[in-house]
Amino acid sequence: MAVPDFQSLTLPVLKEFADGLEHPTKDIRQRVANQLGLTPEDVAEMVPSGTQTRLANRVAWAHVYMKRAGLLSSSRRGIYQITERGQEVLKSPPNRIDIEFMNKYPEFAGFRSPGALPHLKGTDPALAKIMTEGLPMSIDAAALTPDEQVHIGAARIKDNLIAQILERIKTGSPAAFERLVVDVLVAMDYGGSHEDAAQVVGKSGDGGIDGIIKQDRLGLESIYVQAKRWEGTVGRPVIQQFVGALHERKARKGVVITSSSFTKDAIQSAKDQSLTIILIDGVQLAEFMIEFGVGVSDVETIKIKRLDEDYFGEE
Numbered sequence: 032m033a034v035p036d037f038q039s040l041t042l043p044v045l046k047e048f049a050d051g052l053e054h055p056t057k058d059i060r061q062r063v064a065n066q067l068g069l070t071p072e073d074v075a076e077m078v079p080s081g082t083q084t085r086l087a088n089r090v091a092w093a094h095v096y097m098k099r100a101g102l103l104s105s106s107r108r109g110i111y112q113i114t115e116r117g118q119e120v121l122k123s124p125p126n127r128i129d130i131e132f133m134n135k136y137p138e139f140a141g142f143r144s145p146g147a148l149p150h151l152k153g154t155d156p157a158l159a160k161i162m163t164e165g166l167p168m169s170i171d172a173a174a175l176t177p178d179e180q181v182h183i184g185a186a187r188i189k190d191n192l193i194a195q196i197l198e199r200i201k202t203g204s205p206a207a208f209e210r211l212v213v214d215v216l217v218a219m220d221y222g223g224s225h226e227d228a229a230q231v232v233g234k235s236g237d238g239g240i241d242g243i244i245k246q247d248r249l250g251l252e253s254i255y256v257q258a259k260r261w262e263g264t265v266g267r268p269v270i271q272q273f274v275g276a277l278h279e280r281k282a283r284k285g286v287v288i289t290s291s292s293f294t295k296d297a298i299q300s301a302k303d304q305s306l307t308i309i310l311i312d313g314v315q316l317a318e319f320m321i322e323f324g325v326g327v328s329d330v331e332t333i334k335i336k337r338l339d340e341d342y343f344g345e346e
Contacts, residue, residue, distance in 0.1 A: 034073055037089035037096075038129040043067060044093040045102060045128060048113035049121055055109050060090045082330060095191050100133035181335070189321070196317040196326065200260065200290045208260040209241075211326065212288055215316065216244055218323035221254065240276045246284070255280070258288040265289050267296040274304055283307060288316060 034040075040063060047062045048054060064074050064086060076085045094111055097103040102117035113121075116136075125132060133139045200208060221244050241259070246252040257273050270287065277285050287293075287301075288311045301308040311319070320326050 034069065034076060034085045034089060035067070037092040039127065040089050041093040041097060041128040042124060042126075044090060045097060045113065045117055045121065046124075048103065048111065048117065051113060051118070053106070053110050053112045056087075056091060056094055056111065057109075059094075059111075060086055063090060092191075095194070096130070096133060096139075097128070099194065100136045100139040102128075102133075192321065192327065193314060193317040196320060197290070197313050199326075200313065200316075203260070205260050208290060209258060211320075212256075212258040212316075214325045215319050215323065216256075218325050219319065221246065240273070240280075240285075252284070253282070255282050255285040256288065257285070260290045262291065264292050264294050265297055266294045267300045270297045270300045270308065270310075274300075274306060274308065277306055285309070286311060289313060290316070 043063050043066050044059060047059050047066070060074075063069075069086070074084065074086050077083070078085050078088050094103060094105075097117070098105060098111070100116075101114055102120060103111045104114050105111050120128070200211065203211075240255050240257060242256045243253050244256055246254050255273075255277055257269075265287070270293075273285060273287055277283075284307045286309045290313045292312045292314075293301075293310050298310060301310050
């Protein structure tokens with residue numbers, strides 16, 4: 032049989048964790064292959080890019096999605112274990128664990144919501160719904176245009192990459208986060224040289240200010256920065272303290288960068304100021320990292336071409 036799609040593999044993968052022990056993904060791949068009776072040829076089939084096997088790719092996606100749904104947990108990279116929620120599912124297992132099934136869990140639904148990720152803003156609502164909820168079982172994938180299929184696939188890959196970035200930031204040290212912020216600011220052409228930016232960001236906070244960077248290479252104007260790897264949501268008091276520190280220095284611009292998110296009151300407080308206050312939450316920071324190539328690398332580039340009507344036009 033051919034390797035099933037990742038949603039069809041999700042339940043078989045979960046079953047292999049029924050013993051409650053930790054397992055590396057490479058072991059689960061082989062056990063799933065045995066469970067489904069896949070042939071050596073099936074197991075060896077590669078994805079079009081040739082970078083990994085189709086089975087490895089789809090089993091990995093099954094792990095990722097079940098972790099977002101709280102069915103699996105991961106204490107370290109590549110090692111997973113079933114959760115209490117996952118054990119409950121296996122007590123009366125459904126015929127299939129797909130995106131529609133996992134959407135009943137708030138963590139998963141929130142992760143897949145159109146408003147949760149900036150890159151889905153402005154997307155056609157119908158297409159965004161498919162991107163976040165998956166393709167309904169009643170609709171054949173062939174019903175989508177090739178362009179829609181490409182966009183859906185790219186959005187899902189980006190969703191997962193953003194989640195991986197945020198996980199890595201969360202488990203890293205405060206010093207690592209400060210270095211990451213410096214790398215992102217320099218990649219965005221702020222802060223002058225990397226050495227200049229590194230000297231002023233991540234220093235001991237003074238009234239909520241962690242550093243000062245140049246808005247341009249000439250240093251004609253400075254931007255005050257607060258960059259912290261917060262565990263919880265950043266509230267209004269943090270913004271007010273930062274604004275107060277800016278007023279003391281007669282500064283006009285400031286940026287608050289967090290690895291988590293901001294409360295509505297914090298966002299409104301930043302908007303209400305006479306100063307220019309930019310808030311960058313964890314998701315937006317991950318977006319910048321992807322856009323400017325910080326902490327990520329290209330796996331494959333696919334060029335999509337269209338017919339040049341001018342070339343074939345009548346003279």
